[in-house]
Amino acid sequence: MSYESIIKNIEDAQLRENPFDFGVGDTVKVSAQIKEGEKTRIQVFEGTVIKVQGHGARQTFTVRKNSNGVGVEKTWPVNSPLVEKVDVVRRGKARRAKLYYLRDRVGKRAKVKEIVK
Numbered sequence: 346m347s348y349e350s351i352i353k354n355i356e357d358a359q360l361r362e363n364p365f366d367f368g369v370g371d372t373v374k375v376s377a378q379i380k381e382g383e384k385t386r387i388q389v390f391e392g393t394v395i396k397v398q399g400h401g402a403r404q405t406f407t408v409r410k411n412s413n414g415v416g417v418e419k420t421w422p423v424n425s426p427l428v429e430k431v432d433v434v435r436r437g438k439a440r441r442a443k444l445y446y447l448r449d450r451v452g453k454r455a456k457v458k459e460i461v462k
Contacts, residue, residue: 356402361424367406369394369444370437370457375408376429377421387429390419393437393457395444397423409447411455416448436460 367373374391392410395418399405404423409416421428437457447455 359402359424365423365431367394367431367433368436368439369397369442370439372434372437372457373408374432374434375419375421376432378427378429391434392417392419393444393447393455395447396442411451436462 371394372392373394374389376387376389378385379388390408390410392408395407395409397404397406402422402424405420406423407418407420409418411417436459438460439457444457447457
């Protein structure tokens with residue numbers, strides 16, 4: 346048995362049964378567990394998905410929001426047990442895979458167009 350097949354078996358065991366359905370440009374609410382001392386609580390982080398990278402067990406996504414005039418970005422592994430759920434607030438129309446240009450924009454200019462169905 347090769348190392349690649351052993352690593353693939355371990356990674357496949359860590360995948361989620363029900364993967365989240367979101368993409369770049371979507372506005373999402375990420376409910377993540379936060380551990381403070383002995384206690385754990387769920388904290389909600391709402392913002393725009395600016396990138397999804399990797400694949401399989403190593404896939405991550407980054408969400409950006411403006412908080413009191415300061416841009417805040419957080420990155421989570423998609424398959425992390427600390428991420429309880431990801432709710433899509435609105436679908437965004439993104440024409441590229443990484444929305445780094447949103448870092449330079451403030452206010453209405455930092456919005457992504459919504460997909461109307």
